Amino acid sequence: MITFYYSLAPNPMKVALCLEEAGLDYEAIPVDTRKGEQHAPDFARLNPNHKVPVIVDGDKVVFDSNAILLYLGEKTGRFVPADRAGLLSWMMFIATGIGPYSGQCVHFRHFAPEPKEYGVTRYTFEAKRHWGIIEEHLAGREWMVGDDYSVVDMALWGWARMLPFILGAAPTDDSVWIDYPNVKRLLDKVSARPAAVKALAIKDRHTFKAEFDAEARRSMFQHIAS
Secondary structure (H helix, E strand, O other): EEEEEEEOOOHHHHHHHHHHHHHHOOEEEOOHHOOHHHHOHHHHHHOOOOOEEEEEEOOEEEEEEEEEEEHHHHHOOOOOOOOHHHEEEEHHHHHHHHHHHHHHHHHHHHHOOOOOOOHHHHHHHHHHHHHHHHHHHHOOOOOOOOOOHHHHHHHHHHHOOOOOHOOOOOOOOHHHHHHHHHHHHHHHHHOHHHHHHHHHHHHOOOOOOOOOOHHHHHHHHHHHHH
């Protein structure tokens, strides 16, 4: 059985989706990042970067969400497109572009102390630019790579679910999607899959700290400890 260390953030959720899609047995272990559990010595031995997700599969430890998706795809022989160049290119684009710029946009928009205007402006621009590249790529395509659903779509789904929050809109504000209809189409198609419904239900297994207080700031943003 695979042990899956997770929170409800975009990167762990894409791994939850992949585990459900592959029908793999797994034990979900919550890591409450607002309580600082990612800094515990036992967890740091699994991931020296102190971040979720992590999986332990027998004697193998895999961290970084896109690395885990590639590992699970290769392990099961499923959801890996034949176009390996496209697979690696778009997986790395999501890992090095979509995730970091979306994450920094969230940080500066929702959590950074003042003054933060420059950070908000820069990372909103870069987030929109990267999502615009995805939007253009998906024009006339059903899936990110090839003709079939793959781990690349799972990787994108984790972040696409959060796009209104990333760009500062309310979750129910559909105006965000005016500029990203192809992204929304892919998001809706993946979210309708039974495995996605099961993955989203993982939130009911454990309770995570909701308050973003001084403890949470110290745990998640150590450079602004108070």
